[in-house]
Amino acid sequence: MNEHRKPPTGTVEHGRLAEATGRLEDGLHDANPWYEWGPYLSERAWGTVREDYSADGDAWSYFPHDHARSRAYRWNEDGMAGISDIAHDFCLALSLWNGVDPILKERMFGLTGPQGNHGEDVKEYWWYLQGLPSHALLQWRYHYPQVEFPYADLIAENGRRGREDFEYELLDTGVFDDNRFWIVDVTYAKASPTDLLMQVDVTNNGPAEATIDVLPTGWFRNSWRAEAGSAVPGLSFTGDEMVLDHHRLGGYRLQAAPASDGTTPRVLFCDNETNIPKIYGGDPVTAYPKDGINDHLIDGAATVNPDLRGTKAAWHYRLTVPAGQSVQLRLRLSDAESAVHDTDWAGGAFEQTQTARQHDADEFYAALAPDDIDTERMRIVTQASAGLIWSKQMYSYDVGRWLDGDPAEPPPPPGRENGRNAGWRHLDARDILAMPDPWEYPWFAAWDLAFHTIPWAHLDPAFAKYQLVVLLREWFQHPNGALPAYEWSFDDVNPPVHALAALRVFIIDGGTDVQFLERVFQKLLLNFTWWLNREDPQGNNIFGGGFLGLDNISPVDRSHLPAGCTLEQSDGTGWMAFYSSAMLSIAQHLVDFDPVYEDMVIKFLEQFALIGEALEKSGLYDAEDGFYYDRFTDSAGNSSAIKVQSLVGVIPALAAATVPLDDTARANKLRKRFQRRFTNAAKREQRSWRFRTDATGHTRVLLSVLGANQLRRLLQTVFDEDALLSPYGLRSLSKKYETPYELPNEAGAVIDYEPAESRTAMYGGNSNWRGPVWFPINYLAIRAMVQYGRFFGEETKMPYPAGSDTEHTFFDVAHDMAERLISIWLPDAHGRRPVYGGTEIFQTDPAWKNNLTFNEYFHGDNGAGLGAGHQTGWTALVIDLLLRPPSKSHH
Incomplete structure (x- = not known):
């Protein structure tokens, strides 16, 4: 099992938090008096x-x-x-x-x-x-x-x-x-x-x-x-x-x-x-x-x-x-x-x-904080934490009452019962929730909230766990297993990141609250099944989902396709591989406490293999470019790859997990189950690199939908500073699209690199994944590098950045990626913080320059803060990078 760092205790504030044992288990009535x-x-x-x-x-x-x-x-x-x-x-x-x-x-x-x-x-x-x-x-x-x-x-x-x-x-x-x-x-x-x-x-x-x-x-x-x-x-x-x-x-x-x-x-x-x-x-x-x-x-x-x-x-x-x-x-x-x-x-x-x-x-x-943290890094921790804490809100919303109207008030207009959120009458919220931003987003968003819980686990583990549990309760989660996306459209589909968040919260909290992990796992099984039934209607393990949170990242509106057109998404399928690997990792933790979960380990191992096979057969991977692309089919049946290098094509690489097999019997059992998915010697040989046994006889298996050469090829693009790698993290779209890309035979389907605010009206025009740096995917990429590092160890290195003469381990890469993100708020050699861009008063005036903002996203070239100015939610992931920097022991 993984080693878990014991959470800090002993301060006056930790004493207050200790009073929170079991709080909010039944909602507001069980709250710690300090809350x-x-x-x-x-x-x-x-x-x-x-x-x-x-x-x-x-x-x-x-x-x-x-x-x-x-x-x-x-x-x-x-x-x-x-x-x-x-x-x-x-x-x-x-x-x-x-x-x-x-x-x-x-x-x-x-x-x-x-x-x-x-x-x-x-x-x-x-x-x-x-x-x-x-x-x-x-x-x-x-x-x-x-x-x-x-x-x-x-x-x-x-x-x-x-x-x-x-x-x-x-x-x-x-x-x-x-x-x-x-x-x-x-x-x-x-x-x-x-x-x-x-x-x-x-x-x-x-x-x-x-x-x-x-x-x-x-x-x-x-x-x-x-x-x-x-x-x-x-x-x-x-x-x-x-x-x-x-x-x-x-x-x-x-x-x-x-x-x-x-x-x-x-x-x-x-x-x-x-x-x-x-x-x-x-x-x-x-x-x-x-x-x-x-x-x-x-x-x-x-x-x-x-x-x-x-x-x-x-x-x-x-x-x-x-x-x-x-x-x-x-x-x-x-x-x-x-x-x-x-x-x-x-x-x-x-x-x-x-x-x-x-x-x-x-x-x-x-x-x-680590003992050697300096003043500026501590400033980031304390102010990002303050933003998280100030972004808590009482969220009250009875959808059934809202649709029908209040008895003492005039009835809502006709047709309302079939409008927005009409399929969510069961949702009856009255909870303290972590919001993305108390002005621009004064309502919960499911995948934002999952990321919020990771830094919250450092501050208040009980609250972090409640945030993950509450969306899985019967007054939030749909009876069909879906999670509500966000207030403007509960029906929208967000990336399935709750399993990863639950695992991180469990580990940050010391890795002992098995009851929490088990509770989340059981409810996520329902959500996983919903994904299988809802987003893979053909049963071929190729998943859709539309935007999947990555607004505006394609030359076509992925959530509103023209009539008769279809889209096969590499990120939808990649997200499901990611979900499977996270669920398997949870099951792997649980099996040490209850062997009945061995069946779940096998289930998700096989589910992961099925999705990997489906991706391999789908043709979404372009062997010449070494990248994953969506495939668009128009109303006349003409099909073509959307050959745009963006985070959409990186998502499959994020589905990485190293599973330690601590006893020989389990190792042999899983090896047999894993390799029976492949019926010929060539495929078995192709997959054999996924198993490694060290000098002490301990075996570990790498879950990845990419082969070793595919991974190396894809990372050449990801770590290219003229493509996706900026000085401040991964861009959401390759910089090479400063020369716009146009989808053949589809009028108006054009995309170009936009490092700052979006120039398109798609999805409101204010949510831009066409170039800027976004924290959530960067964070998951760092997590993936750590997983690859745990498997490959010190002996495997790669040029980083791509094309350089210097080679680094995956752990080195993860650490550098984290430092690029952290540097957004750190004063440079001239005392200027990249987050403030060219706004001179923010850079130099004593009344302004030390008041940090944690923006929704950041300029793809200079790191300036963009979008919502107080979206501390998922950007507060910087807290985890500072308090638990990526390393060989970082889980």
């Missing part, structure tokens, strides 16, 4: 599927940003630097006003998919700087312009620009010129699971004195409108504190101390109810609607409740801050019992808690 409050508040609830009750399914138009301040949400809530309780009943977030904006800054602004020339895109600058997985410490930073925020300009200019043009970003508008902006830091520190201290540091970064309104705001999620007769919770002002009246959170207080400059806040109350006259033109349900505080502050309207009660309230500070100076605010959200014990909570006790939690964070990350 009662966390960063579960989305940064965008508008423009989401859950809030879309339109007739045409246009979520962006049905609930735009302009409605968000005035219209109560049904399923979700959003805010800046926001937290909520674990049931998402009460939310606390920050609102700001610079005195000139037309609206309060209550949530991050960005362009919808149709508004952006490269798809949806947030137009704000904020970062996650600190986080502990128990949420005992959270730190967030935001840069807010002191001049009017250019909402209309951003929409208009991006609307004028085409896909050939760069995005028009907030920095381009000039609102940060002369450094006229506020730096706003929000830090949450817990004195106990039910006692939260909120510190807001407001720094005037501009050259002159300026005034800002700061409004820490609390509100109840509007759950009462969905059910007639539901009790309405309340906030009221008693003495010097806001008091919560709620069936579960009753007695909680939200307190605020005078600011450090002596400013005393006032309180403002309204209701978290839709402004009916404004949105729909009907009669109001309250004189103090959701936008009441906004309208009162901006326009002086009488829209706040003079009786100081409601379901939404804010502490309002108006601060005048000299240039270069800061003012600090201190607030406290605590249950009734905690509030009684310390009336002087904002003094020394506050500072002691803040200091203690920062010490806990330093201690926790030091325990995770």
Whole structure:
């Protein structure tokens, strides 16, 4: 069996996590008390599927940003630097006003998919700087312009620009010129699971004195409108504190101390109810609607409740801050019992808690990291981890209720029951999930989430395991075995990576939680069968699946082929070989604890061999080019290979696993079963290289759909710096397509190398696999190199990069590939971070340059961050590369 490194323990934070044994096993009711409050508040609830009750399914138009301040949400809530309780009943977030904006800054602004020339895109600058997985410490930073925020300009200019043009970003508008902006830091520190201290540091970064309104705001999620007769919770002002009246959170207080400059806040109350006259033109349900505080502050309207009660309230500070100076605010959200014990909570006790939690964070990350890690690499670990932690969200979505409508509300439009997600009525989610990005992707995505669990396993193994288990529970997984892809289309097909993720989580966690591994394995058997039945309808082990996550990577739209056309996909079949090898590896771990799993080892060994045979017979491998290509057949029956060298053709090489056979009987049994798949001596000889026996008599077998020469040929292209290998990882499309490739006899089927943003409208235009570096496939390629290295050992070497005079082992290659990815965030010899590209203020300004972003993908030539700016999810795989770098003992 593999050796497993024992996970770190002994820190204060690890003690908190130890309380999580078995937590969330039955959902929210079994949660660790430290998780009662966390960063579960989305940064965008508008423009989401859950809030879309339109007739045409246009979520962006049905609930735009302009409605968000005035219209109560049904399923979700959003805010800046926001937290909520674990049931998402009460939310606390920050609102700001610079005195000139037309609206309060209550949530991050960005362009919808149709508004952006490269798809949806947030137009704000904020970062996650600190986080502990128990949420005992959270730190967030935001840069807010002191001049009017250019909402209309951003929409208009991006609307004028085409896909050939760069995005028009907030920095381009000039609102940060002369450094006229506020730096706003929000830090949450817990004195106990039910006692939260909120510190807001407001720094005037501009050259002159300026005034800002700061409004820490609390509100109840509007759950009462969905059910007639539901009790309405309340906030009221008693003495010097806001008091919560709620069936579960009753007695909680939200307190605020005078600011450090002596400013005393006032309180403002309204209701978290839709402004009916404004949105729909009907009669109001309250004189103090959701936008009441906004309208009162901006326009002086009488829209706040003079009786100081409601379901939404804010502490309002108006601060005048000299240039270069800061003012600090201190607030406290605590249950009734905690509030009684310390009336002087904002003094020394506050500072002691803040200091203690920062010490806990330093201690926790030091325990995770290698002893020789330097400051810059540790910065990557801590800020990537903070992004993961801040991206947790409460995900509430009852698809059946959403399709049918709420009893107390008007029914949805006709035809909705046959529209989006209509086949997923069983899905009834109410869980804390790891999201790809809390603004651009404020909903789970199945294959993203699988990758999230790998870095999460370093931080909080119990949470990582729950994330893998929950999508396999009956309220997520379809009765037919399918996993829901993502909110916009649960029916879409994502690559099957959950088995690999489960195996990595199991190993990172020390390799002892067999019950977890067994539980996941049993449910994945259903999903594996669904793949066999759904994506291989002919039963020939050649699999489809459409995009399979690799959007825009082909000259044809692989998910929407022309009528009468078909596509045989090398990546679909490669993914199934990958799935088979991962399932076999899990079974191999389980068989040491229960010999009944030997049958599963044999099953997946044979399944892998069948898929390998099918790939071999399919003709998808081009012997002349040494690469795998898709085959397109048009409506007239004309068939041709799509001879494009991209990650599609690399996927078969990722299906690699080294299986150790620790006893002779099992080795002989598996050798016999494996080789009986091949009926002639030539094939047996061809496969004999897959078995190796060392000097001690231990045998290992390599699972790979490629022969030794095929692997070497394919890797020549993969490791060619003029093709797929960039200084910052593997490109998704070969650089040689700077000269475009055109599919013969198919008009418009053209693809060219695009190292930055996509210029095609395919799949929304904002998800580009036509050249940039993406973390998930790079990570899997590194994993494959480690597997090949474990099999071939030190004696097998290859030129790396291709064409060089220097040869390296597979382990050396894996290590270098990891370093290329890590270098995206490391300052180069000139102190410039590739992630920031040519944006000078990010590279050199002290207020910006150390605030890291973990983007969706990266420029294929210079490593600049692209796509979603806070997609820490799968890009946080860099944590695993830093904390457990690829090596001979890396499993």
